[in-house]
Amino acid sequence: MDLDGRRVRTHLESGLDRLGVRSRLRRLYWALEVPSVLYRLSPRETIVHEIDGHRVEFPTTAKWQYERFRFMHPEYELFEELSEELAAGDVFYDIGAHLGWHAVVAAAVVPNVTVEAFEPHPAAAAGLREVVAATGHDIRVHEIALDETNGTAEFTAEPTPAARLSTAQPEALHSTIEVETATGDHLVNDSVIEPPDIIKIDAEGADAAVLRGLEATIDAYEPRVIYCEIHVDGEEIREFLTASGYEYEPVFSSRPVLRATPA
Missing domain, CATH: 3.40.50.150 (Vaccinia Virus protein VP39)
Structure with a gap:
């Protein structure tokens, strides 16, 4: 089953807010260029999101596409x-x-x-x-x-x-x-x-x-x-x-x- 990145991210952000560490982790996230690292490690050329039972496919070949479409x-x-x-x-x-x-x-x-x-x-x-x-x-x-x-x-x-x-x-x-x-x-x-x-x-x-x-x-x-x-x-x-x-x-x-x- 495909994980819905939107829901995973929402639950994760809520947990980090409760712990009071979200802003610090966000700064570290960008300082370490995590999106670029994830893009280089990702073998996929497309990503699929499920919308109301429909599988909707987006390209992730280019880095900007990966950053734009990887989460719902x-x-x-x-x-x-x-x-x-x-x-x-x-x-x-x-x-x-x-x-x-x-x-x-x-x-x-x-x-x-x-x-x-x-x-x-x-x-x-x-x-x-x-x-x-x-x-x-x-x-x-x-x-x-x-x-x-x-x-x-x-x-x-x-x-x-x-x-x-x-x-x-x-x-x-x-x-x-x-x-x-x-x-x-x-x-x-x-x-x-x-x-x-x-x-x-x-x-x-x-x-x-x-x-x-x-x-x-x-x-x-x-x-x-x-x-x-x-x-x-x-x-x-x-x-x-x-x-x-x-x-x-x-x-x-x-x-x-x-x-x-x-x-």
Whole structure:
């Protein structure tokens, strides 16, 4: 039986917290470059995580893949929900895909799901394409930031999971690159993407702007579920969902995520 790294890590961290040694061991962990050692010792080219009875495979050939995918993602509960909500033939938007956790899960747990993954940072998008190629799933990668306007915008230069548009949060970015922006409505109207059945949004503070850029599409096609992570624009997100005829509730997750469905 495969061990679930997420659960093992949670129990281990809780025990170390009780002993009061977690912070010291964390510093030692990084000082000794333990992830690099584990990667060199690991013979695997892939790792398999179980999601709601489905075996979902991720590549671990490169060191960054090993570090990203060796433990289960904190949003395991959201993955289980996706497994239950998605149906064959659905169109799933992964907005803020980064390296592909949600996109790969969506493509793996149900057959014939169209996955549209949006990742504006060139380096992260390149990594996402590597992951997609390794898994063999039919995931379309769009190197673009969904927003409420079409054009270009400044974006965090470092391709971290917290990378964002400069307008997404009040704190200024120290180093930026320019990325392409587009509204979801524009892409749907131009038949670049199909209308969505399920949407996941994690845009690091630009989440309400993403929704505003999808307003006509949401009004016309009424996606079955919208998952939206809350960063700094929670009030705007809730107002938009209510005005669009959706009711919402928090998802049991390690992060503040709303699950919205038509009222």
